[in-house]
Amino acid sequence: MEISKAELASAAAAADSSPQELRGAEILVKALQAEGVKYVWGYPGGAVLHIYDAFYKQDTIQHVLVRHEQAAVHAADGFARATGEVGVSLVTSGPGLTNAVTGIATAYMDSIPMVIISGQVPTAAIGLDAFQECDTVGITRPIVKHNFLVKDVRDMATVMKKAFHIARSGRPGPVVVDVPKDVSFNKTTYTGYPETVEMRSYNPVRKGHGGQIRKALQLLLSAKRPYIYTGGGVLLGNAVQELRTLVDLLGYPVTNTLMGLGAYPATDRKFLGMLGMHGTIEANNAMQNCDVLLAVGARFDDRVIGNPKHFAQNERKIIHIDIDPSSISKRVKVDVPIVGDVKDVLTELINMVRESTQRPDEKSLGLWWETIEAWRSKDCLKYDRGNKDVIKPQFVVETLWEMTRNADTYITSDVGQHQMWAAQYYRFDEPRRWINSGGLGTMGVGIPYAMGIKMAKPESEVFCVTGEGSVQMCIQELSTCLQYNTPIKVVALNNRYLGMVRQWQEIDYEGRYSHSYMDALPNFVKLAEAYGHVGMLIERPQDVEPALREARKLKDRTVFMDFRTDPTENVFPMVKAGKGITEMLLGSEDL
Numbered sequence: 001m002e003i004s005k006a007e008l009a010s011a012a013a014a015a016d017s018s019p020q021e022l023r024g025a026e027i028l029v030k031a032l033q034a035e036g037v038k039y040v041w042g043y044p045g046g047a048v049l050h051i052y053d054a055f056y057k058q059d060t061i062q063h064v065l066v067r068h069e070q071a072a073v074h075a076a077d078g079f080a081r082a083t084g085e086v087g088v089s090l091v092t093s094g095p096g097l098t099n100a101v102t103g104i105a106t107a108y109m110d111s112i113p114m115v116i117i118s119g120q121v122p123t124a125a126i127g128l129d130a131f132q133e134c135d136t137v138g139i140t141r142p143i144v145k146h147n148f149l150v151k152d153v154r155d156m157a158t159v160m161k162k163a164f165h166i167a168r169s170g171r172p173g174p175v176v177v178d179v180p181k182d183v184s185f186n187k188t189t190y191t192g193y194p195e196t197v198e199m200r201s202y203n204p205v206r207k208g209h210g211g212q213i214r215k216a217l218q219l220l221l222s223a224k225r226p227y228i229y230t231g232g233g234v235l236l237g238n239a240v241q242e243l244r245t246l247v248d249l250l251g252y253p254v255t256n257t258l259m260g261l262g263a264y265p266a267t268d269r270k271f272l273g274m275l276g277m278h279g280t281i282e283a284n285n286a287m288q289n290c291d292v293l294l295a296v297g298a299r300f301d302d303r304v305i306g307n308p309k310h311f312a313q314n315e316r317k318i319i320h321i322d323i324d325p326s327s328i329s330k331r332v333k334v335d336v337p338i339v340g341d342v343k344d345v346l347t348e349l350i351n352m353v354r355e356s357t358q359r360p361d362e363k364s365l366g367l368w369w370e371t372i373e374a375w376r377s378k379d380c381l382k383y384d385r386g387n388k389d390v391i392k393p394q395f396v397v398e399t400l401w402e403m404t405r406n407a408d409t410y411i412t413s414d415v416g417q418h419q420m421w422a423a424q425y426y427r428f429d430e431p432r433r434w435i436n437s438g439g440l441g442t443m444g445v446g447i448p449y450a451m452g453i454k455m456a457k458p459e460s461e462v463f464c465v466t467g468e469g470s471v472q473m474c475i476q477e478l479s480t481c482l483q484y485n486t487p488i489k490v491v492a493l494n495n496r497y498l499g500m501v502r503q504w505q506e507i508d509y510e511g512r513y514s515h516s517y518m519d520a521l522p523n524f525v526k527l528a529e530a531y532g533h534v535g536m537l538i539e540r541p542q543d544v545e546p547a548l549r550e551a552r553k554l555k556d557r558t559v560f561m562d563f564r565t566d567p568t569e570n571v572f573p574m575v576k577a578g579k580g581i582t583e584m585l586l587g588s589e590d591l
Helices: 005-015 024-034 046-056 069-083 095-109 136-143 153-168 181-185 210-222 232-236 240-250 281-289 342-355 362-376 393-404 417-425 446-456 475-483 499-508 524-530 541-553
Strands: 020-023 039-042 062-065 087-091 114-120 146-149 174-180 187-190 226-230 254-256 271-274 292-296 317-322 336-339 409-413 461-466 489-494 534-538 559-564
Touching: 020 024, 024 046, 024 153, 024 181, 024 187, 039 069, 039 446, 046 087, 046 114, 046 174, 046 181, 062 446, 062 475, 069 087, 069 095, 069 114, 069 446, 069 475, 087 095, 095 114, 095 136, 095 174, 114 153, 114 181, 136 146, 136 174, 146 153, 153 174, 153 181, 153 187, 174 181, 210 292, 210 317, 210 336, 210 342, 226 240, 226 281, 232 240, 240 342, 254 281, 271 281, 271 417, 281 362, 317 342, 393 417, 393 461, 393 489, 393 541, 409 417, 409 446, 417 461, 417 489, 417 499, 446 461, 446 475, 446 489, 475 524, 489 524, 489 541, 524 534, 524 559, 534 541, 541 559
Parallel strands: 039 062, 039 087, 087 114, 114 174, 146 174, 226 254, 226 292, 254 271, 292 317, 317 336, 409 461, 461 489, 489 559, 534 559
Antiparallel strands: 020 187
């Protein structure tokens, strides 16, 4: 159900009406309306029944009943990643909250703006081991940007205003609002939703230091082997256009992390591919051998730079732009730290480049590009494309990209080999089209993510690339897809193994495949049909394209495609744990 802007504006206006006596639950709903919330994913329970009763009495926010609280948070998370808006979920106390913890931690690790509302036992019962009680504030403290326990109904509107402000500003993140049952029931005089919020202890910096930006400019323009390395912060900061302008202005090579894919077009020659553990030769070698590195909205995590000591062997000047000062020099010492909103800082940097009379050294840049092209010519993503006997998983992803590259398409994934193949072989040209769990690496997110995106973007095609292991962790949400008419397409690369675990066991454990083989898989076609959807079994390479074409034609149906893929296929390139990013395994011949 699409809610019009006029209805949302009307709801927001209603929230600022004359004083009235309202219950805490009603104030909470008015706060959500005033924030422009369209969808809430949740699951009811005793501690939140007053809130659910308040939802029943309004019609501007659609509540989506999931089948598990973990999926409620994942779906809201997927919605937030695709739209840039704050995702909202609602769970009950005790197991409702603990089931949601994985989703909250997933959003926290990837800096996703969310507000999670949890029920709590009545205030008088807190700490007495009441039925379905848990210490929500204590449990979630390490995995949220902030959390609140609302002890007084008079604080409800202000707390909600703070929660949304904290979630979406600075470095975004999830905020938990814990609401005791009596607080949701109690009445107070409601005089309207606050228009502004002031928090002395929370004032994120937006504008970068001008002197530091000028230092960055000098380093960039005098570089002989420059490189631009960007992460999810560029997408979260809505700085994609600024990044593209800067790269095109300078003509420098650029790479994206797993979370940053789509920030710069993957089909552009200046893009060297994803870097890191499963990055390309050219992306990783450029990272190691550049003399000036501009890092934007990235955090030099272990899956990107490998062994920090190896990374530090080569001297280079590092400029690091990030909204979060704690991310700068956390793992790698940088030379020019710039704390600020990436969009604002890049805008100022672009203006300085245009105003400067100095230009990049064309001769040195030309030699640098020659070196990069020599690395690129090795084609590290090659695989047996001519195989007619067994489906190669890379072929499925490449075929999907060829078919949808010019369509309005979103790709979600779960976690494992299929995730890496999707990142490597689906060439994302636009931002916020690649939705996956990066920092926490959470299996089971694929279907809920796709479900959340389809609610936000009903006219778009949404594909979930998954594996037979990951997909079973939240497969019950196929029921939610049916109830709320969110026709997603599931592309299951079924190799009958927990593929990434099997790959590590083959490489590091001499082929001792301990509990990585799936002995009792369901019949996914019949399972999909049991949930009211379309199931397809694809076993031959020549049937891959026809199956995808047929699934796309079924615009109003959820389709589960069970692709039986080569169980021996590994993800390459690969950097083993503890190795440097240039110490790559390029194929089975390196094992």
